[in-house]
Amino acid sequence: MTRLRVPSTSDVVIVGGGPAGAAAANVLSAWGHAVLLLTKSEDTAPTLAESLPPSCRKLFRAIGVLEAIDKAKFLRSTGNTFWWGSDELRSERFTDGELGYQVIRREFDRVLRTQAENKNVTVVQGTVKRVEFDTGEMSLGGGTVHVMAGGEHANPVVVSARAVLDCSGRAGVIARQGFRRYGSAPATLAIAGVWERPDGWSLAEPTHTLVEAYRDGWAWSVPVSAMRRYLTVMVDPRETDLDRGGQLAVTYRRELAKTRQISRLTDHARLTTEPWACDASVYSADRYAGPAFLLVGDAASFIDPLSSFGVKKAIASAWMAAIVTNTCLVKPEMAEAACEFYTARESEVFSSYAVQAAEYFRDVAAKHDHPFWTGRSDLEDDLGFGSPAAIDLDALRLDPAMQAAFADLKVWPEITLAPGDRLQVERWPGIAGREVVLEERLGLEMSTVGRVALRFVRGVDLPALVRMAGDHRQVPDLFEAYNQRYSEVNLPDFLGALSLLLASGALRNT
Ligand SMILES: Cc1cc2nc3c(=O)[nH]c(=O)nc-3n(C[C@H](O)[C@H](O)[C@H](O)COP(=O)(O)OP(=O)(O)OC[C@H]3O[C@@H](n4cnc5c(N)ncnc54)[C@H](O)[C@@H]3O)c2cc1C
Known part of the structure; x- marks a missing residue:
């Protein structure tokens, strides 16, 4: 890690060198911006082992770290094993033989930061105490930001930047300046320990993450080698005696003992560290972007660890934050739209994970009627859920107008398509390469899904299809011409998109 003097100015200051901060730094620096990454020293703090799904590889490639991650030789996992809502074992392998990663987070984060340094990011160890903004504008690109770093620097320093990304995780250096929303969902405390067994564990799937629900909590085991596993329990802190002087180690062992399967891993195994929580x-x-800042990764929102998608979400959030920041720096006139786009997307992502987690909790609540499970089964409105990112295509397929349009398409001997009375072309923020741009979408109204503004349906570019629909008299000719000009789609998806345009009145057959 560089122990340089902190520069007094930078295009972008990133607070926090976890997956979100290191990923954003990698991308923004590769795109030519001066980036200063300030991160706390965590060399002595305990670190977790975490499971990353195979789909993270695509993100690693996108941020330019895939080769380095592969070189680091983290244990690769073939899937997950659950005892969830029933005593029956469910073992799931990742599709197509793909492999996930079991990473020790301190090592994983270091790989990402080293890659950032290799791309000319200035990485400085220090604790950011405060971030102040000297602009009241609701957009990036127009202000100067002062950052006071402490840590090993005896005197606080001030850095001016055009944008600050809060990637400080739960600490939320900027997020806690009035933006974080906790809601009334029950709290969760994780208590972790590292176990070793010299002969290893004789498990059917030794690389799998193991997850087990019990009456009032759940446990989780991540292997990092043949002989070393992390065992963590998730509990409601109100159900423990920790705030009344209870011992963490005692609570940890008591919770592990409630499991039937995961507790067996402790037989003939040695707890190598004191458990930590x-x-x-x-x-x-409340919002994810503001005057010269973005909240990124866990600083923005935290999803239940049950999903094992926290790191993936953090890196995806960083990728989007890099695009928004780049847009604000190179096209300040787009800053406001880009920040709104970012807030909408972060809110949608948080919502979709929350909906999924609530479903998993409901599965267990059906077996264990305990507040730990019932309290997590409902979505609390006070966390603010965004509207879903995509329309419900299943509902759309059953829409009577869609079905009628599809039937017409099959029997019409010839088509003469023209813009319909209800064609509405709108301008919405979308992504083109490294920038947020205003792109065309069609405003459509259907009884089953309500009003939506769409650019693509099943990969079919709706405004493009409207533009060329009148050029052909046969549906197969239109299909072929579309596929020659735009990204290829299959016939059922193409017919579905065409039916939608007819059913909604965006196109009519004259
Ligand atoms: C118990 C538990 C289990 C989990 N299991 C998984 C899993 O299996 N798979 C998965 O994908 N995710 C898992 N997650 C979620 C995952 O850990 C987070 O989503 C992920 O770490 C988010 O990355 P981040 O970069 O946004 O934040 P963080 O990883 O929290 O990084 C924040 C960084 O900011 C630094 N920082 C904080 N304050 C300051 C400051 N004032 N100044 C400078 N630097 C600062 C910190 O030192 C840290 O480096 C789990 C989380 C928990 C709690």
């Missing part, structure tokens, strides 16, 4: 409660934010 961390807060794992969910939260979101």
Whole structure:
């Protein structure tokens, strides 16, 4: 890690060198911006082992770290094993033989930061105490930001930047300046320990993450080698005696003993460290972008660790934050639209994970009627859920107008398509390469899904299809011409998109 003097100015200051901060730094620096990454020293703090799904590879490639991650030789996993809502074992392999990663987070984060340094990011160890903004504008690109770093620097320093990304995780250096939203969902405390067994464990799937629900909590085991596993329990802190002087180690062992399967891993195994605890409660934010800042990764929102998608979400959030920041720096006139786009997307992402987690909790609540499960089964409105990112295509397929249009398409001997009375072309923010741009979408109204503004349906570019629909008299000719000009789609998806345009009145057959 560089122990340079902190520069007094930078295009972008990133607070926090976890997955979100390191990923954003990698991308923004590769795109030519001066980036200063300030991160706390965590060399002595305990670190978790975490499971990353195979789909993370695509993100690693996108941020330019895939080769380095592969070189680091983290244990690769073939899937997950659950005892969830029943005593029956469910073992799931990742599709197509793909492999996930079991990473020790301190090592994983270091790989990402080293890659950032290799791309000319200035990485400085220090604790950011405060971030102040000297602009009241609701957009990036127009202000100067002052950052006071402490840590090994005896005197606080001030850095001016055009944008600050809060990637400080739960600490939320900027997020806690009035943006974080905790809601009334029950709190979760994670208690972790590292176990070793010299002969290893004779498990059917030794690389799998193991997850087990019990009456009032759940346990989770991540292997990092043949002989070493992390065992963590997730509990409601109110159900423990920790705030009344209870011992963490005692609570940890008591909770592990409630499991039938995961507790067996402790037989003939040695707990190598004192157990430690961390807060794992969910939260979101009122908004995710503001005057010269973005909240990124866990600083923006925290999803239930059950999903094993926290790191993936953090890196995806960083990728989007890099696009928004780049847009604000190179096209300040787009800053406001880009920040709104970012807030909408972060809110949708948080919502979709929250909906999924609530479903998993409901599965267990059906077996264990305990507040730990019932309290997490409902979505609390006070966390602010965004509207879903995509329309419900299943509902759309059953729409009577869609079905009628599809039937017409099959029997019409010839088509003469023209813009319909209800064609509405709108301008919405979308992504083109490294920038947020205003792109065309069609405003459509259907009884089953209500009003939506769409650019693509099943990969079919709706405004493009409207533009060329009148050029052909046969549907197969239109299909072929579309596929020659735009990204290829299959016939059922093409017919579905065409039916939607007819059913909604965006196109008519004259
Ligand atoms: C118990 C538990 C289990 C989990 N299991 C998984 C899993 O299996 N798979 C998965 O994908 N995700 C898992 N997660 C979620 C995952 O840990 C987070 O989503 C992920 O770490 C988010 O990355 P981040 O970069 O946004 O934040 P963080 O990883 O929290 O990084 C924040 C960084 O900011 C630094 N920082 C904080 N304050 C300051 C400051 N004032 N100044 C400078 N630097 C600062 C910190 O030192 C840290 O480096 C789990 C989380 C918990 C709590």
